[in-house]
Amino acid sequence: MAEKTMVEAIRDGMFEEMKRDERVILMGEDVGEGGVFRASEGFLDEFGPERCMDTPLAESSIVGAAIGASLNGVIPIAEIQFADFSHPAFDQIVSEAARIHYRSNGTWSAPIVVRTPYGAGIHGGPYHSQSIEAYYAHVPGLKVVCVATPYDAKGLLKAAIRDPNPVLFLEHKKAYRLYREEIPDEDYTIPIGEAAVKREGTEMTLVTYGLMVHHSMKAAETVEAEDGLDIEVIDLRSVSPWDKEVVLASVAKTGKVLVVYEDNLTGGFGAEVAATIAQEVFDHLDGPVTRLASPDVPVAAFAGPLEEYILPNPEKIAKAIRDLAAY
Amino acid sequence: MKDPLIRFAAWIEEHGVADRNELNALREKIAIEVDEASEYAENAPMAEPESVFRHVYVEEGGA
Numbered sequence: 001m002a003e004k005t006m007v008e009a010i011r012d013g014m015f016e017e018m019k020r021d022e023r024v025i026l027m028g029e030d031v032g033e034g035g036v037f038r039a040s041e042g043f044l045d046e047f048g049p050e051r052c053m054d055t056p057l058a059e060s061s062i063v064g065a066a067i068g069a070s071l072n073g074v075i076p077i078a079e080i081q082f083a084d085f086s087h088p089a090f091d092q093i094v095s096e097a098a099r100i101h102y103r104s105n106g107t108w109s110a111p112i113v114v115r116t117p118y119g120a121g122i123h124g125g126p127y128h129s130q131s132i133e134a135y136y137a138h139v140p141g142l143k144v145v146c147v148a149t150p151y152d153a154k155g156l157l158k159a160a161i162r163d164p165n166p167v168l169f170l171e172h173k174k175a176y177r178l179y180r181e182e183i184p185d186e187d188y189t190i191p192i193g194e195a196a197v198k199r200e201g202t203e204m205t206l207v208t209y210g211l212m213v214h215h216s217m218k219a220a221e222t223v224e225a226e227d228g229l230d231i232e233v234i235d236l237r238s239v240s241p242w243d244k245e246v247v248l249a250s251v252a253k254t255g256k257v258l259v260v261y262e263d264n265l266t267g268g269f270g271a272e273v274a275a276t277i278a279q280e281v282f283d284h285l286d287g288p289v290t291r292l293a294s295p296d297v298p299v300a301a302f303a304g305p306l307e308e309y310i311l312p313n314p315e316k317i318a319k320a321i322r323d324l325a326a327y
Numbered sequence: 328m329k330d331p332l333i334r335f336a337a338w339i340e341e342h343g344v345a346d347r348n349e350l351n352a353l354r355e356k357i358a359i360e361v362d363e364a365s366e367y368a369e370n371a372p373m374a375e376p377e378s379v380f381r382h383v384y385v386e387e388g389g390a
Binding site: 295296297298300301303305306308309310 | 373374376377378379380383
């Protein structure tokens with residue numbers, strides 16, 4: 001066992017997969033230089049320029065080339081420097097990668113992984129802070145993973161690389177170096193689509209993912225200490241597919257649910273979670289299915305206090321828990 | 328030399344759009360403008376948090 005940050009765990013996961021299977025390659029802007037967040041430090045020396053491939057600044061081409069390579073037996077990991085820059089590749093991801101299997105009647109598939117840092121909290125302004133998961137969770141044929149812990153990141157990345165489907169792998173950039181966690185020495189994977197119950201509780205279910213997992217855990221501890229509230233916290237870990245079974249069973253047990261997400265409120269992935277809960281376990285509910293998210297403004301603020309004002313944080317989550325508990 | 332900024336500056340000179348002195352004067356002017364803007368921003372008071380809601384859409388009667 002060794003203690004790793006999330007970005008170190010991701011680096012190790014890619015490294016081990018590239019060692020294990022020579023079909024796996026990494027391509028993206030500056031990956032040969034180690035990558036903007038140092039996720040591919042040393043890869044060029046270890047694997048050479050044909051398996052650690054620097055690309056032009058052209059995201060559509062990065063993903064398009066990855067899809068083409070994948071149709072010819074390669075398993076490419078395409079790194080997009082920031083999730084905000086994935087938009088030029090939207091067409092390749094949605095129209096090509098996600099649909100090739102279906103529209104070829106199961107003949108072809110694009111087993112690519114598109115890795116990209118997402119999310120706010122680093123004062124990155126409008127081009128380095130966006131949450132993009134909801135756009136892609138809408139698309140059948142694509143899997144969408146959102147990681148925010150070192151252990152999960154490594155296990156889910158390995159599962160994504162081995163998955164025969166295209167996977168969009170979203171790494172919360174604020175979580176890259178947030179803390180260290182023990183990582184087993186031996187190989188392991190985590191199935192995509194399984195949530196993690198981070199904290200068991202009886203009075204309310206809190207469903208979240210990404211950086212909000214850490215904020216929600218803090219909030220749950222605060223309301224336990226100050227208000228004696230016993231909150232169950234679930235980290236979805238992936239939004240497509242997502243773990244309805246664990247979420248619905250939890251809400252049926254607790255009777256109240258708060259869905260917390262960093263994205264804009266309207267049409268964010270939490271809206272899908274809320275709708276499913278309202279439809280499937282209505283009889284168990286003792287309060288309104290409640291969402292806490294960012295208001296419908298771009299995460300455009302470079303200034304710390306403005307960004308902080310927009311994003312959910314432990315204090316805002318604790319308040320939302322108390323309000324719902326009092327219902 | 329693949330940097331498009333450097334190549335474009337060379338192209339401008341080659342085609343007689345501007346000479347080296349004019350380009351240098353322009354660079355100096357821009358550097359001063361950026362410095363002044365940075366200084367203004369560094370010294371400006373922090374915006375009110377509620378201002379994040381402004382300018383998502385064009386406001387009624389505004390530009």
